Amino acid sequence: MQPLPTVAxxxxxxxxxVWLDASKVDSAPTPNDNLWLLAEQxxxxxxxxxxxxxxxxxxGRIERFELEGPAxxxxxxxxxxxxxVDTPMRPAxxxxxxxxxxxxxxxxxGEGPAPDFLAPMAPASAPR
Numbered sequence: 247m248q249p250l251p252t253v254a255x256x257x258x259x260x261x262x263x264v265w266l267d268a269s270k271v272d273s274a275p276t277p278n279d280n281l282w283l284l285a286e287q288x289x290x291x292x293x294x295x296x297x298x299x300x301x302x303x304x305x306g307r308i309e310r311f312e313l314e315g316p317a318x319x320x321x322x323x324x325x326x327x328x329x330x331v332d333t334p335m336r337p338a339x340x341x342x343x344x345x346x347x348x349x350x351x352x353x354x355x356g357e358g359p360a361p362d363f364l365a366p367m368a369p370a371s372a373p374r
Contacts, residue, residue, distance in 0.1 A: 268349030268366035
């Protein structure tokens, strides 16, 4: 018997939604065509890799995202990632049904115009 997916804190917009950890569902959410929408500006120097958490509805809409680490305090990184909420997504699936989920992803500048990414990553460890 598989353990149940872990649950994350919901964004303030909808406290009734249960956000399953995307690393624990049957099929993780993915951006359509594997393309994330970011601002058309250069990737800021000093950030070879950026980690973020993304909350996705069962309809595949990005409800919220949070940059993690030093990128969260950098205005250029916040500007670069602001359009990510408009990225068309396929939602996470559990038992054949779409579910709301939260996932951690890692992005870095790609060879072409779009960044490369790894998603979903395991949840961040809880503080001790």
